Amino acid sequence: MGRIFKERTPVDEALRLFLENISTLKKTEEIPLEACAGRVLAEAVTSERDVPHYRRAAMDGYAVRASDTLGASPANPVMLQLSDRIEEGSSGWVHTGAAVPEEADAVVMVEDTATAGNFVEIRAQVYPSRNVGQVGEDIRKGDLVFEKGHLLRPCDAAVLASLGSGSVRVFKKPVVAVIPTGDELVSRKKSADVPPPGKVLETNGLMTALYVNKWGGIPRCTEIVPDNPESIKNAVETNLDADMILLSGGTSVGKRDHAPEVVATLGKLLVHGIGASPGKPAALGIINHIPVVCLPGYPVAGLVALYFFVRPGIRKLAATPEIPELILKRRLAAKISSKIGYINFIRVVFEGDKVRPLTGAGAGVLSSVAKADGYVLVPEDIEGYDEGEEVDVFLIE
Amino acid sequence: MGRIFKERTPVDEALRLFLENISTLKKTEEIPLEACAGRVLAEAVTSERDVPHYRRAAMDGYAVRASDTLGASPANPVMLQLSDRIEEGSSGWVHTGAAVPEEADAVVMVEDTATAGNFVEIRAQVYPSRNVGQVGEDIRKGDLVFEKGHLLRPCDAAVLASLGSGSVRVFKKPVVAVIPTGDELVSRKKSADVPPPGKVLETNGLMTALYVNKWGGIPRCTEIVPDNPESIKNAVETNLDADMILLSGGTSVGKRDHAPEVVATLGKLLVHGIGASPGKPAALGIINHIPVVCLPGYPVAGLVALYFFVRPGIRKLAATPEIPELILKRRLAAKISSKIGYINFIRVVFEGDKVRPLTGAGAGVLSSVAKADGYVLVPEDIEGYDEGEEVDVFLIE
Numbered sequence: 001m002g003r004i005f006k007e008r009t010p011v012d013e014a015l016r017l018f019l020e021n022i023s024t025l026k027k028t029e030e031i032p033l034e035a036c037a038g039r040v041l042a043e044a045v046t047s048e049r050d051v052p053h054y055r056r057a058a059m060d061g062y063a064v065r066a067s068d069t070l071g072a073s074p075a076n077p078v079m080l081q082l083s084d085r086i087e088e089g090s091s092g093w094v095h096t097g098a099a100v101p102e103e104a105d106a107v108v109m110v111e112d113t114a115t116a117g118n119f120v121e122i123r124a125q126v127y128p129s130r131n132v133g134q135v136g137e138d139i140r141k142g143d144l145v146f147e148k149g150h151l152l153r154p155c156d157a158a159v160l161a162s163l164g165s166g167s168v169r170v171f172k173k174p175v176v177a178v179i180p181t182g183d184e185l186v187s188r189k190k191s192a193d194v195p196p197p198g199k200v201l202e203t204n205g206l207m208t209a210l211y212v213n214k215w216g217g218i219p220r221c222t223e224i225v226p227d228n229p230e231s232i233k234n235a236v237e238t239n240l241d242a243d244m245i246l247l248s249g250g251t252s253v254g255k256r257d258h259a260p261e262v263v264a265t266l267g268k269l270l271v272h273g274i275g276a277s278p279g280k281p282a283a284l285g286i287i288n289h290i291p292v293v294c295l296p297g298y299p300v301a302g303l304v305a306l307y308f309f310v311r312p313g314i315r316k317l318a319a320t321p322e323i324p325e326l327i328l329k330r331r332l333a334a335k336i337s338s339k340i341g342y343i344n345f346i347r348v349v350f351e352g353d354k355v356r357p358l359t360g361a362g363a364g365v366l367s368s369v370a371k372a373d374g375y376v377l378v379p380e381d382i383e384g385y386d387e388g389e390e391v392d393v394f395l396i397e
Numbered sequence: 398m399g400r401i402f403k404e405r406t407p408v409d410e411a412l413r414l415f416l417e418n419i420s421t422l423k424k425t426e427e428i429p430l431e432a433c434a435g436r437v438l439a440e441a442v443t444s445e446r447d448v449p450h451y452r453r454a455a456m457d458g459y460a461v462r463a464s465d466t467l468g469a470s471p472a473n474p475v476m477l478q479l480s481d482r483i484e485e486g487s488s489g490w491v492h493t494g495a496a497v498p499e500e501a502d503a504v505v506m507v508e509d510t511a512t513a514g515n516f517v518e519i520r521a522q523v524y525p526s527r528n529v530g531q532v533g534e535d536i537r538k539g540d541l542v543f544e545k546g547h548l549l550r551p552c553d554a555a556v557l558a559s560l561g562s563g564s565v566r567v568f569k570k571p572v573v574a575v576i577p578t579g580d581e582l583v584s585r586k587k588s589a590d591v592p593p594p595g596k597v598l599e600t601n602g603l604m605t606a607l608y609v610n611k612w613g614g615i616p617r618c619t620e621i622v623p624d625n626p627e628s629i630k631n632a633v634e635t636n637l638d639a640d641m642i643l644l645s646g647g648t649s650v651g652k653r654d655h656a657p658e659v660v661a662t663l664g665k666l667l668v669h670g671i672g673a674s675p676g677k678p679a680a681l682g683i684i685n686h687i688p689v690v691c692l693p694g695y696p697v698a699g700l701v702a703l704y705f706f707v708r709p710g711i712r713k714l715a716a717t718p719e720i721p722e723l724i725l726k727r728r729l730a731a732k733i734s735s736k737i738g739y740i741n742f743i744r745v746v747f748e749g750d751k752v753r754p755l756t757g758a759g760a761g762v763l764s765s766v767a768k769a770d771g772y773v774l775v776p777e778d779i780e781g782y783d784e785g786e787e788v789d790v791f792l793i794e
Contacts, residue, residue: 051764053591060651096649099594139764154603159763184494188561192562198451200449206558209431252457254492254507303552324792327723328723367536370542
């Protein structure tokens with residue numbers, strides 16, 4: 001009793017230590033293109049085809065031999081005979097995307113022509129290859145189309161399909177075990193009634209599972225585990241086949257907080273206590289190369305640990321490439337006071353073109369997050385921001 | 398033949414006209430909280446419970462009557478007897494989140510105490526309600542928790558769960574029919590072999606379906622429809638039970654471009670020809686109150702129409718609330734030249750802290766999108782941007 005946090009690791013240092021201990025998963029799987037959006041390529045893709053695979057008309061118009069159009073102009077058109085087979089002095093209609101007949105080497109766009117009986121009047125001179133897409137002009141056989149590690153988007157699926165692929169090899173999604181702990185917890189699956197005093201419905205597991213899913217992991221939720229080291233140890237050991245383990249609750253330094261010590265017993269506790277408010281009791285560890293995050297049971301503190309550690313952890317496991325972080329710049333509608341020595345996670349709501357901090361909501365008040373549109377992070381060494389100051393706002397997703 | 402676009406509607410005007418004709422869907426469904434992330438609430442949620450539903454200790458420590466701690470300090474502690482039942486002169490251990498015994502009105506945090514046998518030494522004075530979360534402090538019975546139209550996030554699911562909800566009523570996702578048209582198209586489902594010259598694998602339908610899904614719609618893909626007005630008309634008519642119809646291909650002004658005229662025949666063609674490059678041949682219409690977009694068959698032009706019209710259209714149908722658009726500011730590694738009178742959709746790649754435009758890639762070259770990380774939109778009245786200028790970059794998702 002009376003234990004307090006002896007240390008408090010700065011968030012960036014804690015994250016660095018954590019990521020250093022995480023290896024990207026090597027497991028891959030072949031999936032249909034219909035399911036590939038958001039997945040990461042496990043191997044480079046080179047084309048086995050030329051795209052286009054034939055000489056393609058780039059315009060609606062008339063296929064010609066360019067040499068036949070020499071000097072053609074509106075005032076001085078050239079007359080060519082319409083024919084299916086192009087030869088000197090003849091021409092044939094092609095629509096955009098059609099194959100240009102072998103003997104033709106250019107297309108005169110329809111706007112520069114007029115038809116008269118069996119003849120077409122060519123009103124513009126074209127050079128060889130004009131309005132003709134050459135074989136392999138878009139993608140050449142043997143070209144590297146995507147590098148390994150590329151994050152697949154819907155437009156990329158279309159490119160792969162155009163190469164004749166029906167499926168693609170991607171990294172498997174990490175399986176993330178979500179283990180809610182706490183004697184006070186009651187499963188909402190068993191009864192949604194108001195629990196007796198001192199008991200609460202378990203809800204952090206649901207929130208965590210939905211974030212894991214959103215960030216590209218496959219959540220695997222366990223039953224509620226009581227607050228004793230043996231039970232937590234068993235729960236962790238039966239989930240060592242997962243790629244990441246999240247223990248929710250029991251991370252602080254009270255009598256009933258056993259999660260970090262279980263991690264230390266089974267593996268290595270990297271960090272216990274971080275410089276974030278809320279979020280201080282979070283712990284990070286590694287057991288058998290499997291990253292473990294102890295999420296504080298207070299829901300807002302748990303959310304902070306999810307954002308700070310679980311999201312980047314899943315991204316590293318899944319080989320998700322870095323994308324530039326999208327940040328909004330907004331002015332504050334009211335001042336923010338912040339605790340020195342901690343990154344302060346301040347929930348904010350949009351108010352016109354400003355943001356207003358939600359004050360007076362502790363780490364236990366999840367409804368403050370429900371009200372919030374986003375958050376502002378106040379660095380450790382700053383006491384806060386003044387009204388009217390411009391701050392970086394992150395959306396709560 | 399020889400028809401050209403008589404008009405060219407500016408993109409913002411086209412979008413305004415299109416959205417004006419779209420009504421948000423009224424259809425709703427009840428879904429489990431496990432599936433609610435990203436969905437939009439179809440009704441306001443008010444709480445039927447107090448949260449917390451009991452007086453909750455906010456700290457590990459000793460429940461006391463505040464009046465018993467009067468004047469307590471480290472130098473001058475107050476001794477209280479340990480007891481399960483609190484009365485004058487006694488105190489009992491509570492952990493964070495536990496119910497505070499009825500007779501107690503405050504909690505002294507463990508750091509301000511020491512135990513000695515059957516007594517606890519209280520070293521700090523507390524005022525009534527100190528470290529005690531009152532009933533309904535987070536959410537009060539009858540409180541409006543979420544408004545109708547709220548976009549549900551994982552943290553919101555936890556709030557709903559804490560109120561005892563297991564499910565939630567949301568707007569149904571719009572069903573979007575995706576109809577690829579074109580005599581040149583070959584189904585990649587039937588054969589992935591290289592098609593004969595003049596034929597190409599159908600891939601726009603796949604790209605469109607994956608974007609529809611990403612943006613919150615349910616794609617419903619049809620077979621390839623040949624380039625004749627009757628077939629296109631039939632395909633549209635059999636999909637009038639959808640919430641939006643997307644026709645891919647046949648949108649230009651060539652002999653084989655029938656999509657816009659079919660829309661005009663069955664309903665109202667709002668726009669044909671937009672001030673975007675690529676993307677000019679796009680058309681927008683309404684048939685029986687169902688929004689219809691004719692996507693150009695050229696894949697990059699089709700992508701532009703998806704971004705400009707289909708994404709906002711689906712959002713309006715689905716009642717998805719506006720979120721601030723996230724934009725990156727980057728300097729150009731090379732100049733951009735742009736066509737006056739059109740919004741130019743310039744694909745760019747990241748290059749250090751700059752972006753480099755991908756030049757020389759026409760509307761037909763989807764591989765240019767595969768290479769691109771994002772795009773820059775050059776407004777109609779600007780000829781381009783100089784090297785080194787700062788531009789707004791949108792990520793290609």
